[in-house]
Amino acid sequence: MISVANIVKKFGQTVAVNDISFTTKKGEIIGFLGPNGAGKTTTIRLILGLIKPTSGTITVEKSDPIKDRLDVLTQIGYLPENNPLYGEMKVSEYLQFIAEMKRVSDPLLIDEIVKDVSIDDKYDVKIEELSRGYRQRVGLATALLGDPNILILDEPTSGLDPIEQDKIKNLIKKVAKKKIVIFSTHILSEVEDIANRLIIINKGKIVYDGKKPARKGSVETLFKKLVK
């Protein structure tokens, strides 16, 4: 379970996140929506303990992301924004490296994930030579390695073509059953397709937190109404 309580994060005079609270439980796929600069990535980085909140508390499976950093990180699979990867490594080397860091000993698990995200044809190619879509899939594969309880994906389908987007969406749906998935996105239809809960954040504040509206197109209507 992730619990975010009254979190405020200031960078100098700028308030990036202003008193937000939410809790999540297993089986939830949370679409984290908001315009650019709304505080989505900041919130995600706070949950991972990459930055410190100015005030408020965060717990991930009862642990503090800063004090019990390693306990928290073993539970989370993370795909950062812009998906930074070690370009000089081959896909196979990179996945092996991340697997060893996450103490995944079974090589079959790597093979399985490689097939799931369809990067088997580029397995021996250097990451810097990959297209954006493939790089994104490599990032997603590393987030999935180690079968973490929590998946945090910062714009997982950015840069992918519609067919690839569908594949990734199906994959997220498939793995999400026993997990907590939080994914941030700009693509409203994506939330409609896979999320079962919707959090809309604007100017650092949560403006909507609840079930995803069922009717097609209603996410867009809701978003436009709340974010002006």
Place this chain on the structure above:
Amino acid sequence: MKTLFKKELQFYLNNPLGYIALVLFGVFTNFMFVKDIFVYGSASMRPFFEILPWLFMIFIPAVSMRLFAEERRTNTMETLLSLPISEMQIVFSKFLATLAVTAIGLVLTLGLPISMYALTQQAGSRIYLPEIFVGYMGQLLLASGFIAISMFFSVKTKNQIIAFLGSVIILFFLIIFSTDFAAGTLPQFLQGIFNYLSPTTQVDNFIRGVLDIRSMYYFVSITVLFIFLTVVDLEKRP
């Protein structure tokens, strides 16, 4: 930790940069010593060991500058910090990998003592091998101090050039602290302190073949201090 060490070491071994740096280091050290070998008039490795800190002053910042600066620039630092590995382990892995590369560089110079040993034996004399062994040990200790300092500069910036120049400047001043040229301009009491703080003074003991525990303590302290400062910087959360 082993995994990250392996990855860091492989970066140098799978990349032309590592080979260029190592070959340049090997060529320079061998050339600098061999060009004057018959001028010294004695079969000694001391002039070689005296040159090494100056070459380390360039070589070590060159191989260390990328350690953290590159990770910060490409934002892979975020990937690394979101993996279940402590900051201490990250810093140690990177430190040990760079030390291993430096050790490979030193191995490239082993031809010198071997040739000298063979030459002196032919002339019916011999050089004292433990002295050379202690000399190399001193250089490795000096290198570990230099790596820790360069690594600290690398963690402070996103720009590799700044990391490189910053550490070269500091290493340069540390080296010249003990020279007569610099010391002569300072008051007496400062001369003593600066002389003690200079790595060249400390490594001199090893060059003379003396395993001085105080000099070992000095290099270990410098290394531990800068590794600690690097870890603290990495642990900082904005």
